[in-house]
Amino acid sequence: METALLIISHGSRRAASNEEVFALTSRIRELTDGLRVECAFLEITEPTVQQKIDELAAAGVTDIQIFPHFLAAGSHVVNDIPREIEAGRKKHPDTSFSILPHLGSLTDLPTLIFKQLRSCK
Amino acid sequence: METALLIISHGSRRAASNEEVFALTSRIRELTDGLRVECAFLEITEPTVQQKIDELAAAGVTDIQIFPHFLAAGSHVVNDIPREIEAGRKKHPDTSFSILPHLGSLTDLPTLIFKQLRSCK
Numbered sequence: 001m002e003t004a005l006l007i008i009s010h011g012s013r014r015a016a017s018n019e020e021v022f023a024l025t026s027r028i029r030e031l032t033d034g035l036r037v038e039c040a041f042l043e044i045t046e047p048t049v050q051q052k053i054d055e056l057a058a059a060g061v062t063d064i065q066i067f068p069h070f071l072a073a074g075s076h077v078v079n080d081i082p083r084e085i086e087a088g089r090k091k092h093p094d095t096s097f098s099i100l101p102h103l104g105s106l107t108d109l110p111t112l113i114f115k116q117l118r119s120c121k
Numbered sequence: 122m123e124t125a126l127l128i129i130s131h132g133s134r135r136a137a138s139n140e141e142v143f144a145l146t147s148r149i150r151e152l153t154d155g156l157r158v159e160c161a162f163l164e165i166t167e168p169t170v171q172q173k174i175d176e177l178a179a180a181g182v183t184d185i186q187i188f189p190h191f192l193a194a195g196s197h198v199v200n201d202i203p204r205e206i207e208a209g210r211k212k213h214p215d216t217s218f219s220i221l222p223h224l225g226s227l228t229d230l231p232t233l234i235f236k237q238l239r240s241c242k
Contacts, residue, residue, distance in 0.1 A: 005238065009192075017193035020225050027231035067238060071130075071192060071224070072138035103192070104141050106237045110148035116227045117126065117188060 001096075003063040004036040004056050008049055008081055010070070011041030018045045021069065036061065039069075042080055049081075053088040057095050064088070064095060068102035077102045122217075124184040125157040125177050129170055129202055131191070132162030139166045142190065157182065160190075163201055170202075174209040178216050185209070185216060189223035198223045 007028070009021040021039050029037035036059075040052035047055070056064055066085060068077045085097045103109070128149070130142040142160050150158035157180075161173035168176070177185055187206060189198045206218045224230070 012193060012195055014193070014195050017195050020193050024225075024231055024234075028235050031231060031235040065238075067234065069192065071190065072133060072135070072141050074133055074135055074138050100238055103234065104145075106233060108233050108237060110145055110152060112227060112229055112233050113145075113188065113224065114149050114152040116229060117186070117221055 001063050002036070002061045003065060004038060004061045005032075005065050005067060006049075006052060006056065007037070007039040007067045007069050008084075009039060009041055009045075010076060011043045011045035013044055024069070042076055042084070049084040050087060053084075053092065053095075057088075057092040062095055064097050066097065066099045068099065070102045071104040073102055073105065122184050123157070123182045124186065125159060125182045126153075126186050126188060127170075127173060127177070128158070128160040128188045128190050129205075130160060130162055130166075131197060132164045132166035134165055145190075163197055163205070170205040171208060174205075174213065174216075178209075178213040183216055185218050187218065187220045189220065191223050192225035194223055194226065 007021070007025050012018055025037055025039040038052055038056065040047050040049040042049065053064065066081065068081050070077050081099060085099065089097055128142070128146050133139055146158055146160040159173055159177065161168050161170045163170065174185065187202065189202050191198050202220060206220065210218055
């Protein structure tokens with residue numbers, strides 16, 4: 001079973017904002033021992049989620065783990081991402097999809113913020 | 122000099138999303154040794170940034186450190202937050218304001234995401 005981590009972000013009209021997501025994706029990829037790590041966008045920016053799901057499935061990935069790169073469990077996390085996954089499932093019934101906890105819910109986030117802010121002083 | 126950390130978030134129509142910000146604020150406050158840690162919202166949700174700045178200044182806080190709780194350096198981070206700070210400065214010329222790096226730029230963020238995702242498997 002080949003696994004990929006797919007980071008889903010909102011997408012922005014500002015190129016610099018999208019670049020932050022691509023850069024984050026690269027840095028997470030570097031931390032893994034060869035895991036395929038990709039990103040896709042819900043709106044505005046390409047690759048779209050469907051483009052990336054199709055690409056991963058075509059490349060033989062059979063297990064796609066989705067990371068919602070969102071701070072809050074708003075409509076994008078609760079409705080849009082599950083809807084995208086459902087569309088992907090219909091096209092690729094042999095691929096397994098799972099949705100990981102969204103960024104804002106990661107329990108170490110407050111500690112990260114506190115430590116990094118302290119180091120800025 | 123009394124310092125406060127002011128976490129600025131976007132604000133949401135979904136109460137649960139705002140609750141996530143209040144909860145994050147509480148958790149960061151618990152990590153500090155008595156630092157005043159508050160949150161305020163740019164849109165939709167109260168307290169507004171101006172309400173919170175006025176409250177902190179009235180309480181004798183003379184150094185307000187702003188943390189933009191945003192993933193990307195978009196218009197909210199680049200334009201709206203500095204404009205809010207400028208408005209606060211005019212009302213409270215004896216208060217020092219500084220803007221910390223926004224969440225998406227914290228260098229340990231990729232490591233946090235990677236570690237927590239691995240622990241979910």
